[in-house]
Amino acid sequence: MEETMPSYYDLYFPSSETPEEICLPVEVPYKNIVLPVLYATVFFVGILGNTLLIGALIFKQRIRRPIDIFIVNLAVSDFIFLITLPIWVDKEIYSGLWRSGSFVCKGSSYIISVNMYCSIFLLTVMSGDRYLAIMYPSVARRIRTKLYSINLCVCVWILSFLLGLPTLLSRELQRYADKSYCIDKDPTLKKRIESLLLLALAFFVPLFSILMFYCSVTKKLCVHYQKSGRHEKKLKKSIKIVFIVVIAFVFSWAPFNVFKFVAIMSDIQDLKPPFCLLYKVGNFGMELSGPFAFANSCTNPLIYYYFDDHIRKAMLRCILPCIKTTSSGSSSDTSDTQS
Structure with missing residues (x-):
């Protein structure tokens, strides 16, 4: 007799309840094909991009700016997470079957959790750092040192390790x-x-904090450029950089966590048919939005490459050591990007 894969009911509800008495989630069609392809793409692009980003900032630029320390830590967090992706590719190919042992099961899940918290907190710290630099420049000049950035990163890592313990x-x-x-x-x-x-x-x-920081920064930039009478193109460029970072963060992580919130809320209420639509929506949404959250680990190097002249030159020198990069824009444009 042909052996069938266990259902969601068999795995997660090994009780006396019948399938009709509980909410059975909707499965993503062809997920054992689609998800492995997506995860494999994220793995190769992310490993290449983050390795290049780390190498460029450490070996080419020698981490000249305090903000580079945050970027390197974010890239390291993404890199560590990406190493575990082949394990999850194998899991999806075999329809949920785990072949890597208990230690890897716990360890890889813990790494994913730590990466999520570390990414969120580092982006929050970076947005707070930009807020400080633009809103209170005199204070920022005194405290924004490499030691200041290192201490903040250490605190973020410790907090992320602790929050990942559950x-x-x-x-x-x-x-x-x-x-x-x-x-x-x-x-x-x-x-x-x-x-x-x-x-x-x-x-x-943290998401609310990031949005508040960037709203304040955008308002400040608008007032500044209107008073100084600079060209509108510079204003658009500065605001565009701010919003690209926010949009990438929200697009990657917000859907997954919103659906997770819905799933937890429906689970707390112990919903039964026919009132389990929220439960199905939450779990189905988490499966659909999971790849977007994972993809955040490979998008950051692309964002920095296209929108930060300083990092782009360093990455180009890593790819082509013999190339002599020249400034693609004026010095004022570069300073705007760094802000």
């Missing part, structure tokens, strides 16, 4: 029909509420 503790290897699956333990109501609070404090609060 994932490390909840993830486990479970067996079904002599096959192993890397899944979460069935959480208690208390754990679900803790997950909801952690999501709010570790994502939505």
Whole structure:
């Protein structure tokens, strides 16, 4: 008799309830084909881009600016996460079957969690740093040193490691029909509420802070350029750089975390048919938006390459050591980009 893959009901609800008494999520069509292709693309592009970015800033530019320390730490976080992607490619190809052991199950899930928190907090710190540099330049000149950036990055890493511990503790290897699956333990109501609070404090609060920082910076730039009477093209360029960073962050992480919030809320309410639409929407949305969140790890080098002249020149010198790069814009344009 042909052996079939276990259903979501069998894996996550090994209880006396029947499938009709619980909410069964909608599966993404052809996900064992589409997701491996997407993850493999993110892996190769991200590894190449982040390696080039790290090498350019450390070996070519010697990390001249405090902001470069944040960028290098963000690239290192993305690089560490990308190393685990082949494991998840293998998982998706085999329709959820985990073949890498319990240690890798816990470790890779923990790395993904740490990367998410580290990316969010580093982007928040970077946006706060830009806010300080533009809104309070005299204060920024005194405190924005390399040591200042290093200390902030150390705090971000420690906080991310601590916030990732719940994932490390909840993830486990479970067996079904002599096959192993890397899944979460069935959480208690208390754990679900803790997950909801952690999501709010570790994502939505930083997101709100980033948006507030950039709104203030944009308003300041508009007032500054209107008073100085500079060309409108410079104003558009400065604002465009600010919004590209915000849009990339929101587009990558917001959908996944919004759907996660919906899934946790519906799970807390212990919804039953026919009232489980939110549960299905949350879980289906997380599966669809997961690749976009992962893709954030390969988009950052592209953003810095196209919008930061300083980093672009360093990356070009890594690709072609013999090339002698020249400024593609005026010095004032470069200073605007660095701001």
